[in-house]
Amino acid sequence: MNKHVMNEAIGETRLDRGTQGVIGKGVDRYEGKLKVSGLAPYAYEHLAGEDVAYGFVVPGAIGRGAIKSVDASKAEALPGVLAVISGDKITRASSQPMAPAAQTIDGEVFHYNQPVALVIADSFETARHASHLVKVEYEAKKGRYDITARETVREPDPMPMEPVNERGDFEKAFAAAEVQFDETYTTPSYHAAAMEPHASVAKFDGDTLTVWTSCQLLESGVGQIAAGAGIDQEKVRVHSPYIGGGFGSKLGTSPDAVLSALGAMTVGKPVKIALTRQNVFQATSRRGETIQRIRIGATRDGKIACFAHECDTTNSPGNGFFEPSGISSVFLYAGKDRRIAHNLVETDCLMTSAVRAPGEATGMLATEGALDELADRLGIDPIEFREMNEPEVNPQDDTPFSSRKLIECMDEGAKRFGWDKRPATPASRREGEWLIGYGMASASRANSLMQSSAEIEMSPDGRATVRTAMTDIGTGTYTILQQIAAEMLGLPLDQVDVELGDTALPPSSGSGGSWGANSAGSSVYVAAEAVIAQFAKRLDVEADTLTLKDGHAIAGNRQIPFSEILNGESLSVTGTIEPGDTSESTHQASYGAHFCEVAVNAVTGETRIRRLLTVGAAGRILNLKTATSQCYGGQIWGIGYALEEELVIDTRNGLLVNHDLAEYHVPVHADVPKLDVVLLEERDRYASPLAGKGIGELAIAGVGAAINNAIYNATGVRVRDYPITMDKLLAGLPDDIDAAA
Amino acid sequence: MTTLKINGVEHELDIDARTSLLDACRDHLALTGSKKGCDHGQCGACTMLVNGRRINSCLTLAIMHEGDEITTVEGLGDPDNLHPMQAAFLEHDGFQCGYCTPGQIVSAVGMLGEVADGWPSHASADLENGATLSGDEIRERMSGNLCRCSAYPNIVDAIETASTKLKENA
Numbered sequence: 001m002n003k004h005v006m007n008e009a010i011g012e013t014r015l016d017r018g019t020q021g022v023i024g025k026g027v028d029r030y031e032g033k034l035k036v037s038g039l040a041p042y043a044y045e046h047l048a049g050e051d052v053a054y055g056f057v058v059p060g061a062i063g064r065g066a067i068k069s070v071d072a073s074k075a076e077a078l079p080g081v082l083a084v085i086s087g088d089k090i091t092r093a094s095s096q097p098m099a100p101a102a103q104t105i106d107g108e109v110f111h112y113n114q115p116v117a118l119v120i121a122d123s124f125e126t127a128r129h130a131s132h133l134v135k136v137e138y139e140a141k142k143g144r145y146d147i148t149a150r151e152t153v154r155e156p157d158p159m160p161m162e163p164v165n166e167r168g169d170f171e172k173a174f175a176a177a178e179v180q181f182d183e184t185y186t187t188p189s190y191h192a193a194a195m196e197p198h199a200s201v202a203k204f205d206g207d208t209l210t211v212w213t214s215c216q217l218l219e220s221g222v223g224q225i226a227a228g229a230g231i232d233q234e235k236v237r238v239h240s241p242y243i244g245g246g247f248g249s250k251l252g253t254s255p256d257a258v259l260s261a262l263g264a265m266t267v268g269k270p271v272k273i274a275l276t277r278q279n280v281f282q283a284t285s286r287r288g289e290t291i292q293r294i295r296i297g298a299t300r301d302g303k304i305a306c307f308a309h310e311c312d313t314t315n316s317p318g319n320g321f322f323e324p325s326g327i328s329s330v331f332l333y334a335g336k337d338r339r340i341a342h343n344l345v346e347t348d349c350l351m352t353s354a355v356r357a358p359g360e361a362t363g364m365l366a367t368e369g370a371l372d373e374l375a376d377r378l379g380i381d382p383i384e385f386r387e388m389n390e391p392e393v394n395p396q397d398d399t400p401f402s403s404r405k406l407i408e409c410m411d412e413g414a415k416r417f418g419w420d421k422r423p424a425t426p427a428s429r430r431e432g433e434w435l436i437g438y439g440m441a442s443a444s445r446a447n448s449l450m451q452s453s454a455e456i457e458m459s460p461d462g463r464a465t466v467r468t469a470m471t472d473i474g475t476g477t478y479t480i481l482q483q484i485a486a487e488m489l490g491l492p493l494d495q496v497d498v499e500l501g502d503t504a505l506p507p508s509s510g511s512g513g514s515w516g517a518n519s520a521g522s523s524v525y526v527a528a529e530a531v532i533a534q535f536a537k538r539l540d541v542e543a544d545t546l547t548l549k550d551g552h553a554i555a556g557n558r559q560i561p562f563s564e565i566l567n568g569e570s571l572s573v574t575g576t577i578e579p580g581d582t583s584e585s586t587h588q589a590s591y592g593a594h595f596c597e598v599a600v601n602a603v604t605g606e607t608r609i610r611r612l613l614t615v616g617a618a619g620r621i622l623n624l625k626t627a628t629s630q631c632y633g634g635q636i637w638g639i640g641y642a643l644e645e646e647l648v649i650d651t652r653n654g655l656l657v658n659h660d661l662a663e664y665h666v667p668v669h670a671d672v673p674k675l676d677v678v679l680l681e682e683r684d685r686y687a688s689p690l691a692g693k694g695i696g697e698l699a700i701a702g703v704g705a706a707i708n709n710a711i712y713n714a715t716g717v718r719v720r721d722y723p724i725t726m727d728k729l730l731a732g733l734p735d736d737i738d739a740a741a
Numbered sequence: 742m743t744t745l746k747i748n749g750v751e752h753e754l755d756i757d758a759r760t761s762l763l764d765a766c767r768d769h770l771a772l773t774g775s776k777k778g779c780d781h782g783q784c785g786a787c788t789m790l791v792n793g794r795r796i797n798s799c800l801t802l803a804i805m806h807e808g809d810e811i812t813t814v815e816g817l818g819d820p821d822n823l824h825p826m827q828a829a830f831l832e833h834d835g836f837q838c839g840y841c842t843p844g845q846i847v848s849a850v851g852m853l854g855e856v857a858d859g860w861p862s863h864a865s866a867d868l869e870n871g872a873t874l875s876g877d878e879i880r881e882r883m884s885g886n887l888c889r890c891s892a893y894p895n896i897v898d899a900i901e902t903a904s905t906k907l908k909e910n911a
Binding site for chain 2: 026028029031032033034035036037038039040041042044045048049054123124125126129192193194195196197242243244245246247274276277473474475476625626628629630632633635636637660661662666667668669670672674675
C-alpha cells in the first residue's frame with residue numbers, strides 16, 4: 001500500500017525541481033479536442049443509437065400535503081407507454097452530498113413540484129405527453145415557506161462547520177466598544193444552474209446495474225443509487241466521465257439516477273432520463289436564502305475589538321445541511337471576542353445544499369460589505385482598515401496559518417488596479433449620466449484535503465495511464481492529473497493518458513469543496529513516487545538520485561529508457577493520500593482580493609462592470625490556464641450574485657417562481673467585460689504534497705461585495721439586500737443628473 | 742418518412758411529428774454533439790446552422806426541415822481536423838465543462854456570417870452600413886449562448902482569433 005498521510009510539511013519534490021517543465025504550465029485541456037468537436041459523451045448521451053426507453057418525471061402540483069391517489073390508467077393506456085412508477089420509492093430531490101441515500105416521498109409532497117411519479121415510454125415525446133395524463137389527488141396541508149416568519153428554528157448539523165463558534169464574551173465587548181457597527185444583510189436563494197441538466201441512463205441485466213449519470217462524487221453516489229434502487233452496492237457500477245458543470249448541485253445523485261434505475265429494473269431495457277430545466281430548478285437542490293446580522297466593535301482608530309456574524313438560513317424537514325455564511329468570519333479578521341453562529345429555519349421548499357463555495361459565497365457578500373461600511377464610517381481606506389486588522393494566527397483558536405497572502409494580494413491588486421485613483425468621496429465622479437466608483441473586497445476559501453487513490457500503469461513502451469474514479473466537472477482534472485504524472489515521471493504530456501469517472505477505478509475524493517485537484521492530484525503524486533521507487537530498485541540506486549526526463553531515467557552517467565527498465569512488462573501501482581495532522585495543526589485557506597470599477601447610470605440605475613481584477617494566492621498553481629478560467633468563473637458568478645441572480649420563493653405556496661433560464665438570470669456575454677486575474681507565487685507545504693490549495697471556489701468569495709462597494713463609491717447608495725437591482729438604487733441617485741449631463 | 746440532410750449526409754427517418762430537430766439528432770441519429778440545456782430556447786446549447794443561419798434546434802420540429810442544409814458541431818470539424826473556431830476555443834480555453842461549447846462554437850460561426858452580411862446589432866453604432874467585429878459586438882451577438890462555467894472572456898478571445906484566421910484563409 002503506497003500511502004502518504006499529511007502529518008507534516010512536505011519538503012522539496014520533483015514538482016519543485018520541474019525537470020520535465022510541464023507542471024504549472026497553461027497547457028490545453030487533455031479532453032479539449034473531444035469537447036470542441038461535440039464528441040465527449042455526457043451522461044444522457046451514452047447508449048446512443050441503442051434500443052432504450054425514455055423516462056419523464058411527473059411533478060407534484062401543491063406545496064405541501066399528502067398524496068391521496070395516483071391514477072395512471074389514462075397514461076398507461078397510451079400506445080408506447082411501458083410503465084408508470086409511483087409510490088414511496090420516488091425520490092423527493094437530490095441526495096445530500098455524501099448522505100447514504102436521497103429522501104423518498106413516502107406518500108407526501110414536501111415541496112412544490114416535487115417528483116410524484118415517473119412515466120416510461122418508448123419515445124421521449126410519448127413519455128412527456130403521458131406525464132400530463134397521470135392524475136394525482138392531494139390533501140393539501142399548510143406549509144412554511146418564509147424564512148422571515150421563523151416558524152420552526154433548529155440547530156443545523158455540524159457540517160461543513162460547527163454552527164456556533166464563540167470566543168470570549170462578545171456581548172460585553174460590543175457594549176464597551178468605542179464604535180459599534182450593527183447591520184443586517186440578506187441574500188436570496190440561488191441555483192447552481194449548470195448547463196447540463198441532471199441526467200442518467202440506467203441498464204439492468206437482471207443482476208448488475210450500470211448507471212451513467214452526472215455526478216461529482218462517485219464514491220457516495222454509487223451507494224445512493226444502490227439504496228434508492230434497493231440493490232446491493234456491489235452490483236452497481238457508475239460512470240461519469242464528462243459532467244456538464246456541477247457547482248455543488250451534482251455532489252449528491254439527482255432524482256434521475258434512482259428513477260432511471262427503478263425504470264430499467266421495471267421495463268427490462270435501458271432507461272434514459274434527462275431532467276427538464278424546470279425539474280432541475282425544482283427537484284435537485286438550491287442554495288439557502290440568508291439573513292445575516294453583522295456586529296463589529298472597534299476603536300476609533302480602527303482596531304477591531306470584537307466580531308459577530310449571526311446567520312439564519314433554511315432547509316427542509318430531515319435536512320441538517322446549512323449555508324455556512326460565517327465560515328470565513330471565524331478566521332479572516334482580528335478581534336478578541338467573537339461569535340459566529342448559524343440557525344436553520346425549517347421551511348417546506350426544495351431542500352438546500354452546497355452550491356459553489358458554500359458559506360463564503362453568501363457570507364462574504366455581507367462581511368466584506370460591512371468592512372467597507374465600517375472603514376467608511378471611521379474615515380479609513382478599506383485596504384488599510386483590513387491590513388490593520390490582519391491576525392497573526394487564527395483568532396478563533398490561535399493555530400498558525402499554513403500560508404496566508406491576503407495582504408500581498410491586496411497590495412498587488414491596489415498597485416495594478418490604480419486604487420490610488422479611487423474617488424475619495426462617494427458619488428463624486430461622473431461621466432455624463434454615468435456615476436463611476438471603485439470598490440474592493442477580500443477573498444478567502446477554507447482549504448481541505450480528502451482521502452483519494454489513483455493507479456498509474458506504465459505500459460511496456462514506457463507510456464503512463466492514470467486511472468481514478470475522480471471526476472472532471474470542467475475544472476480541468478484530466479489535464480492537471482496528466483501534468484502531475486508527466487512532471488513526476490519525466491514524461492512528455494502526450495505519453496500520459498488519464499481515465500476518470502468510473503467506480504471500477506480506485507476510489508477518489510471526487511470533485512467538491514475545491515479539494516479535488518489537491519486530493520486526487522496528491523494520489524497521483526503518491527502513485528508516481530511508488531513507480532519511481534520501483535525504477536530505482538530495478539536500477540539499484542536510491543530514488544532521490546534518479547533524474548527522470550523525456551521517458552528516460554538518468555542515474556550517474558547512465559541514461560536508461562523506461563521501456564528498458566520495464567523489460568517488456570507493464571507495471572501498475574496505486575497511491576493513496578490521506579489528510580493528517582497538518583489539517584489540525586495549521587489553519588488552511590486560499591486568499592485573494594478583488595478590485596472593481598463600476599459605472600451606474602444615474603437615470604436608469606443600471607450598473608455596468610467596467611473593470612474587475614482578482615489577485616489570488618492558492619499555493620502551487622497546477623495549470624495557469626485552467627486555474628485562471630476557474631477564477632473568471634468565480635468573478636462572473638460574483639457579477640450574477642451582485643446584480644442579477646435571485647431564486648424567488650412564492651411565500652404563499654413555496655413555488656420557486658423563476659424556475660428556468662429565461663427568468664433566473666445568470667450572467668450572459670454582454671454582462672461581462674474583459675476580466676483580469678493574477679495568481680501570486682505561493683507554496684503551501686502543509687496543505688498537500690503538491691503544495692497547492694483549492695482555487696475553484698476562491699474567486700467567487702467576496703467578489704459580489706467588491707461590486708457592491710464600488711456601487712456605493714459611485715452612487716453613495718448602500719444596498720444590503722442582494723441582488724442590487726435598479727429599483728434598489730434609483731431613489732438614492734442624484735436628481736441633478738440632467739444638469740450634469 | 743422524413744429526409745434530413747445533416748452535415749452533408751442524408752438520413753431517412755420515420756419520426757414522430759412532435760420530435761424537435763435537436764432530439765432527432767440526439768435520440769435518433771446518435772449525433773449528440775448538439776446539447777439540450779433547457780429545451781425552451783433559453784440557453785443556446787442546441788444551436789445549429791440551418792441553411793447557414795443559426796437557430797435554436799430545440800424550438801423547431803424535425804419534420805419542418807426536409808430539404809434544408811443542417812450543420813451541427815460535428816459537421817464543422819473533428820479532433821484530427823478542427824475547424825478554426827474549434828481550434829481557437831481549445832487554444833483560449835473557451836470552455837470548462839464543455840456542455841455549452843458546441844452551441845457557442847456553432848453560434849460563433851453563424852454570428853461571423855451575420856456580421857459579414859452587414860447585419861447590425863444592438864451594439865452597432867451604425868444600423869445602415871454594417872458592423873465591424875469588436876469585443877462589444879461579439880458580447881452582444883453571443884448573449885443568446887449561456888455559459889455557467891463562465892468562460893465568456895476566453896470565448897470572446899477565441900472568436901476574435903478565429904475571425905482573423907478565417908479571414909486569412911478566405
